[in-house]
Amino acid sequence: MDRIVVGAHYGLKDWLTQRITGIVMALYTLFMAAALLAGVNGQEGWRALMSHGFVRFFTFLFIISLCWHAWIGVRDIWMDYVKPAGIRLTLHSLTAIALIGYAGWAIQVIWRL
Amino acid sequence: MTTRTLQFKIYRYDPDKDQKPYMQDISVEVDSTDRKLLDALVKLKAVDDAISFRRSCREGVCGSDALNINGKNGLACLTDLNTFPEGKPIVLRPLPGLPVIRDLIVDMTQFFKQYHSIKPYLINNDPPPERERLQSPEDREELNGLYECILCACCSTACPSFWWNPDKFVGPAGLLAAYRFIADTRDQATSERLDNLEDPYRLFRCHTIMNCVDVCPKGLNPTLAIGKIKAMMVKRAI
Amino acid sequence: MNPTVRKFDAVIVGAGGAGLRAAIQLSESGFKTAVITKVFPTRSHTVAAQGGVAASLGNSEEDNWHWHMYDTVKGSDWLGDQDAIEFMCKKANECVIELEHYGMPFDRLDNGRIYQRPFGGHMSNFGEKPVRRSCAAADRTGHAMLHAMYQRNVKANTQFFVEWMALDLVRDAEGEVLGVTAMDMETGEIVVFHAKATIFATGGAGRIYYSSTNAFINTGDGLGIAARAGIPLEDMEFWQFHPTGVAGAGVLITEGVRGEGGILRNAQGERFMERYAPNAKDLASRDVVSRAMTTEINEGRGCGPNKDFVLLDITHLDPATIMKRLPGIREIAIQFAGVDCIKEPIPVVPTCHYQMGGIPTNYNGQVVIPGKRSQNEIVPGFYAAGECACASVHGANRLGTNSLLDLLVFGKSAGETAVETLKLSPKAHKDLPQSEIDRALARVDRLNSQKDGANVHETRLAMQRTMQKHAGVFRFADLLKEGVEKILEVQKDVQRTEIKDKSKVFNTARIEALELDNLIEVAVSTMISAEARKESRGAHVRNDCPDTAECPDGRDDKNWLKHSLWYKEGNRLDYKSVKLTPLTVETIALKKRAY
Numbered sequence: 018m019d020r021i022v023v024g025a026h027y028g029l030k031d032w033l034t035q036r037i038t039g040i041v042m043a044l045y046t047l048f049m050a051a052a053l054l055a056g057v058n059g060q061e062g063w064r065a066l067m068s069h070g071f072v073r074f075f076t077f078l079f080i081i082s083l084c085w086h087a088w089i090g091v092r093d094i095w096m097d098y099v100k101p102a103g104i105r106l107t108l109h110s111l112t113a114i115a116l117i118g119y120a121g122w123a124i125q126v127i128w129r130l
Numbered sequence: 131m132t133t134r135t136l137q138f139k140i141y142r143y144d145p146d147k148d149q150k151p152y153m154q155d156i157s158v159e160v161d162s163t164d165r166k167l168l169d170a171l172v173k174l175k176a177v178d179d180a181i182s183f184r185r186s187c188r189e190g191v192c193g194s195d196a197l198n199i200n201g202k203n204g205l206a207c208l209t210d211l212n213t214f215p216e217g218k219p220i221v222l223r224p225l226p227g228l229p230v231i232r233d234l235i236v237d238m239t240q241f242f243k244q245y246h247s248i249k250p251y252l253i254n255n256d257p258p259p260e261r262e263r264l265q266s267p268e269d270r271e272e273l274n275g276l277y278e279c280i281l282c283a284c285c286s287t288a289c290p291s292f293w294w295n296p297d298k299f300v301g302p303a304g305l306l307a308a309y310r311f312i313a314d315t316r317d318q319a320t321s322e323r324l325d326n327l328e329d330p331y332r333l334f335r336c337h338t339i340m341n342c343v344d345v346c347p348k349g350l351n352p353t354l355a356i357g358k359i360k361a362m363m364v365k366r367a368i
Numbered sequence: 369m370n371p372t373v374r375k376f377d378a379v380i381v382g383a384g385g386a387g388l389r390a391a392i393q394l395s396e397s398g399f400k401t402a403v404i405t406k407v408f409p410t411r412s413h414t415v416a417a418q419g420g421v422a423a424s425l426g427n428s429e430e431d432n433w434h435w436h437m438y439d440t441v442k443g444s445d446w447l448g449d450q451d452a453i454e455f456m457c458k459k460a461n462e463c464v465i466e467l468e469h470y471g472m473p474f475d476r477l478d479n480g481r482i483y484q485r486p487f488g489g490h491m492s493n494f495g496e497k498p499v500r501r502s503c504a505a506a507d508r509t510g511h512a513m514l515h516a517m518y519q520r521n522v523k524a525n526t527q528f529f530v531e532w533m534a535l536d537l538v539r540d541a542e543g544e545v546l547g548v549t550a551m552d553m554e555t556g557e558i559v560v561f562h563a564k565a566t567i568f569a570t571g572g573a574g575r576i577y578y579s580s581t582n583a584f585i586n587t588g589d590g591l592g593i594a595a596r597a598g599i600p601l602e603d604m605e606f607w608q609f610h611p612t613g614v615a616g617a618g619v620l621i622t623e624g625v626r627g628e629g630g631i632l633r634n635a636q637g638e639r640f641m642e643r644y645a646p647n648a649k650d651l652a653s654r655d656v657v658s659r660a661m662t663t664e665i666n667e668g669r670g671c672g673p674n675k676d677f678v679l680l681d682i683t684h685l686d687p688a689t690i691m692k693r694l695p696g697i698r699e700i701a702i703q704f705a706g707v708d709c710i711k712e713p714i715p716v717v718p719t720c721h722y723q724m725g726g727i728p729t730n731y732n733g734q735v736v737i738p739g740k741r742s743q744n745e746i747v748p749g750f751y752a753a754g755e756c757a758c759a760s761v762h763g764a765n766r767l768g769t770n771s772l773l774d775l776l777v778f779g780k781s782a783g784e785t786a787v788e789t790l791k792l793s794p795k796a797h798k799d800l801p802q803s804e805i806d807r808a809l810a811r812v813d814r815l816n817s818q819k820d821g822a823n824v825h826e827t828r829l830a831m832q833r834t835m836q837k838h839a840g841v842f843r844f845a846d847l848l849k850e851g852v853e854k855i856l857e858v859q860k861d862v863q864r865t866e867i868k869d870k871s872k873v874f875n876t877a878r879i880e881a882l883e884l885d886n887l888i889e890v891a892v893s894t895m896i897s898a899e900a901r902k903e904s905r906g907a908h909v910r911n912d913c914p915d916t917a918e919c920p921d922g923r924d925d926k927n928w929l930k931h932s933l934w935y936k937e938g939n940r941l942d943y944k945s946v947k948l949t950p951l952t953v954e955t956i957a958l959k960k961r962a963y
Contacts, residue, residue: 028327028334029363096330097294146871163616165704176825179877180869184407187583189619189700191511192411208703231554232874238408251519252471262468264480270473277473277505277512281410316471 031089038082045079073127080123084116133161136170136211137219140181142233151230155219160211167220168195168206182233190347193282197234198223203284203345225287227296240296241283241303248300248308248326253319269315276310276355278348279303285342285352291335298331302342302352305333309355312362324363333359371549371558371805375797376402377790379547379563381534381590384412385510385772386754386779387569388517390733393783394565395524399790402561404532404550406585406879409518413571413583414775417510418696419487419624420502421467421772423460427481428500433457434953435492436501440770441956443489443653444763445906445923447603447931449947450955452731452759456770456777463776464503472516474505475693485693486627489653489767489963498651502769507622507696513772533879534589536808537566537597537750540801545735545750547800548593549808553879556872558812560805564793565749565786568594568727568735569779572755573890577720578832581613581620590756592886594727595893596807599747600737600933600942602758603725604890605898606907608766609841611657613719615677617704621697621716623768626650628693630682632661633713634669640678645963652963655765655907658718662841665717672715679713718841723890724766724907725897726758728933728944733757733782738933743944751786753778760931763946764906815881821866824881831858831884831891839898845912848899855888855895856939862888893934900941903928920960929958 057066066072091112099105135157143151158174168188175181184194188207195206200214200221214220228236254263286292286301300308308327311317327333333356342352378394380387383405394401405412424431437457441448468474468482475483484500492499505512521528531553538546538560547563573588574580591601611632612621626632632650634640644660645652652660661678670676682690687710690698694709701709730736730744733753739745754775761774838851862884869877904913904922913922933942948955 025330026328028330028332029360029367031330032334032360033364033367093330144871145873165617175876179824179867179880180871182874182876186407186411186585187413187416189416190703191415191508191696192407192413192583194407194411210703235874242408246522249523251523252469252516254469258469260465262465262474262482265476266480267476267478270476273473277515278508280415280511281408311471314471314473 035086035089038086041078041082042086045075048075067127076127077124080120084120088113088116133159135159136214138174139219139221140233141223142181143230144180144232165211166207167199167209167211170211171206182235184235191280193280196225196282196284196287196347198226203288205282205284205347208347225283227287227293228283236287238283241286241301242281244286244296244300244304245281245307248304248311249319249323250307250311252311252314252317253322254316255318263316265315272313272315273310275350276306276313279306279310279350280348282347284345284347288341288345290339290341291337295331295335299335300327300332302336302356305336305359306350306352306355309359312359320362324359324366327359328363371560371809373560373562373800374402376400376561376563378402378565378567378786379404379561380567380569381548382412382569382571382754382756383409383518383528384569384571384754385414385514385517385775386757386782387412387567388514388521389776389779390567390569390751390753390783390786391526392517392520392524393780393787395521395526397787399787402527402529402563404529404534404548404561406531406533406553406589408530409521409528410515412514413586414510414514414772416581416583416620417513417772418507418620418622419627420485420504420509420769421464421513421776422487422490422501422767422769423464423503423773424457424501425461425464425482425484425503427477427484429492431492431499431501433460435494435499436460436490437950437953438494438956439490440761440767441763442495442961443765443767443770444761445765445961446925446929446958447606447760447763447905447946449731449760450950451947452761454950454953455731455781456759456761456773459777459781460773463773463780467513467516467776470516470520472505472512474503474512485624486651487768488623488626488651488657489648490769491648498648502624502627504624504693506692507624507694510772533882534570534593535882536804536811537593538562538800538804539597540798540804542748544748544798546798549805551812551882554874556875556878558809560800562797562800563749564797565751565790567733567782567786568750568752568756569754569775569782570756572723573887574720574723576831576835576887576891576894577607578829578836579613579618579717580720581610581618582720587883587887588723588756588890589883589886590752591726591893592889594735594752595889595936598935598937599727599735599750600935601725601890601893602728602931602933603760603764603897604723604893604934605839605901605932606724606762606764607720607839607894608654608722608724608907609658609718610721611654611661611718612680612714612716613721614700614704615672615715615717618719619700619704620719620721621680621700621714622694623654625680625682625694625697628682628689629685630680631684632657632716633679633681634664635671635675636669638669640664640669648963653765654768655909656963658841659909661716661718677715677717680716681713682709683711683713722766722771723755724758724760724762724764725932726756727752728931729753729757729759729778729782731759731778731781732785733778734785738942738944751782753782764908811885812882815865815867815878816870818864818866821864822861824865824867824877824884827858827861827865828880828884828887830861831855831888834858835891835894839895841909843898843908843910845910848895851895852899855892859888859892889936892939893936896939896941897932897934901928901932923961925958
């Protein structure tokens with residue numbers, strides 16, 4: 018049977034998520050560029066910057082956005098190129114685990130500062 | 131009458147005798163009355179009657195003769211012979227991404243299946259009135275740039291998203307048609323139409339690459355229509 | 369080997385306007401219907417119609433079907449059957465409104481109603497002044513209409529056989545039609561479509577001429593098939609030359625351009641139509657305008673280096689109007705004439721456009737032929753509609769926008785009649801006569817095995833040049849006589865055409881050769897019918913029929929107010945009377961035709 022089943026209903030949510038997370042990442046990039054221009058320098062400088070609660074929160078938001086954005090993008094690539102369901106599920110799982118791992122690790126690093 | 135010789139490189143494949151497709155070098159004499167690529171193709175067929183391609187109206191409204199011309203999709207009957215650079219062969223291939231039946235003729239089943247999947251007909255369950263359903267000129271104007279589609283498939287077969295998922299992504303032509311009915315004030319099935327498209331593949335495989343806009347021989351803009359569908363979905367969700 | 373037989377209640381050949389309209393009727397009635405078409409339905413040539421469809425909706429000004437009927441009878445030069453014309457004009461509003469309900473995107477007036485524009489020959493108050501009767505979707509009315517009807521068929525789940533070519537009719541010993549044989553173009557397989565109702569909607573055959581507005585697919589397949597099965601063809605001498613085909617390219621420029629205010633000018637810049645039709649001017653009937661243009665060119669007032677075209681001028685119109693009402697025309701002018709019509713006039717010449725004649729039918733869409741009991745005996749199981757049929761509503765000349773109306777009204781009525789007949793018909797199909805199936809197979813076999821034959825392309829070209837020279841806008845007695853001999857010579861070549869490509873899969877060379885078999889029947893019938901008709905009427909104007917008191921403008925009602933019927937067998941001509949009595953109103957009496 019080769020019936021095409023569609024209607025998973027998460028298309029809009031994912032599309033919106035990618036746009037919103039994209040905006041967060043763009044704003045964070047601008048913020049970092051501004052920090053660089055303002056002369057933030059060396060480990061001391063960065064550590065001082067990161068000690069602000071707002072900056073930590075913003076960075077946290079950035080990491081979550083990055084991972085979520087990447088999840089949708091990478092998953093779409095698997096969906097486009099990998100057709101067998103078993104392999105695709107494995108790849109999805111590995112991607113998700115890796116991204117969660119990265120996020121956890123990055124957050125841990127920030128909070129350690 | 132002045133004549134000149136045109137060089138072609140044409141994709142040839144006859145499943146009856148060819149193991150696999152090949153590119154054939156062939157040339158043809160054209161004269162000053164031959165203005166369009168289709169005129170040259172007709173001349174070619176007079177020389178070699180086995181060269182196969184579709185054609186009908188020869189004025190760009192029937193959508194039969196869509197080809198991949200020097201790497202870009204277009205209609206043979208609207209492609210001016212003068213636009214080709216001198217001294218270089220004209221490379222003709224079938225539309226990319228669809229199975230080839232023979233030479234320049236592709237199997238368009240998948241393309242039409244997607245068109246049919248969006249319910250391409252007006253849905254209005256009110257009993258039809260005696261006279262026409264009224265529509266203001268402004269509301270009618272919303273359909274401009276949508277209803278003119280000739281289903282030539284230049285757009286969908288230029289779309290990488292359609293290449294990867296022709297069975298699941300509706301493609302620019304089908305989505306343009308979907309919006310044509312969504313935008314029609316006489317149609318009552320907007321919600322169902324949006325439901326039908328709210329899927330990671332059917333609509334959202336459009337990554338605004340805009341090849342469709344680039345190749346449309348009628349100057350239509352499927353990407354814009356797709357954007358409007360997405361905007362309606364967002365509006366509906368919030 | 370015997371071909372596969374597939375059984376249906378009804379089979380429709382052709383998926384243009386008439387075929388799709390009939391298909392809606394049958395599919396929505398639940399009958400098992402097959403629609404056979406050479407091209408995907410939306411590629412049928414109805415798609416190229418531009419200007420509009422006539423209906424006396426009266427959305428912009430007072431109008432009624434009586435006026436429309438008068439204009440159509442007058443336009444036909446009284447050769448149209450008045451019962452069919454009344455039927456069509458009366459049904460026009462209903463059919464156009466139905467289309468609107470199907471979703472057709474008509475242009476709109478400020479009050480929300482369908483936009484209507486003036487068109488040639490459509491007048492108010494029995495020929496007084498032009499009236500806005502043509503319902504339009506910009507200058508893409510045919511496209512909008514064909515897509516709307518295809519879409520309606522998608523909704524009705526109609527079964528299409530796309531890229532199948534009908535080969536021959538299956539007719540049993542009693543003359544009843546039992547279906548058609550057809551070839552799947554993709555595989556070359558031949559199948560018999562066994563049906564209780566066979567509806568032909570195969571369109572015109574403009575490709576018999578060298579210069580034509582018609583598509584490549586307009587090869588008169590239905591006419592050739594019918595002629596081979598012993599059905600006569602009616603009024604084939606009447607061919608409409610559209611005044612405004614793009615010079616050189618032949619692509620159509622709608623009469624709607626003149627409806628929106630366009631003017632024809634000769635080399636001196638003169639609006640010459642004022643001399644030929646002082647009242648209707650550029651919006652006179654098409655045959656009148658085409659002859660005026662040809663006269664201007666013949667008398668040396670043509671434009672260009674060879675003085676072989678005239679100009680269609682809309683540079684005085686507001687560019688916004690052109691962009692809104694004639695956007696497709698501007699594209700065509702740029703693409704095929706190399707001019708932007710906002711700034712420059714378009715070079716145009718009269719170009720073969722429409723076949724008024726065809727398979728003889730009554731207004732119910734049933735094919736009728738002379739028999740023992742009457743001139744119009746019904747051929748059981750056989751229907752025809754649209755350009756391939758001759759009801760006859762267009763007589764000797766068709767009015768613009770009446771063709772889209774014709775295919776709507778008669779597509780629907782053929783469908784309705786078939787449905788009513790099917791309801792009463794027995795469950796079982798009649799037996800297929802083997803000889804008829806063999807006939808189609810033999811034709812294909814002949815082509816496949818032909819050696820040292822004639823080249824299809826060259827033979828077709830010879831036919832087209834013969835028709836162009838010998839049966840053009842004006843007809844000359846000696847040229848017609850010579851033309852008959854020449855076209856019969858060409859016919860001999862058609863009987864021995866040879867294709868080099870003998871492959872099975874999508875063999876378009878074979879299709880073109882089979883199409884030529886059909887074209888030649890149309891060409892021969894045209895030439896022979898034209899040579900025989902010794903009068904001038906509508907589109908058929910002879911040099912040897914002078915304007916006299918008895919025969920105004922050469923029209924000889926005493927001897928020639930009758931329909932021609934051409935039979936393939938022996939190239940025999942027969943005639944039948946014109947139906948001058950309408951269904952409910954009084955006869956529109958004969959009078960001299962002036963615009």
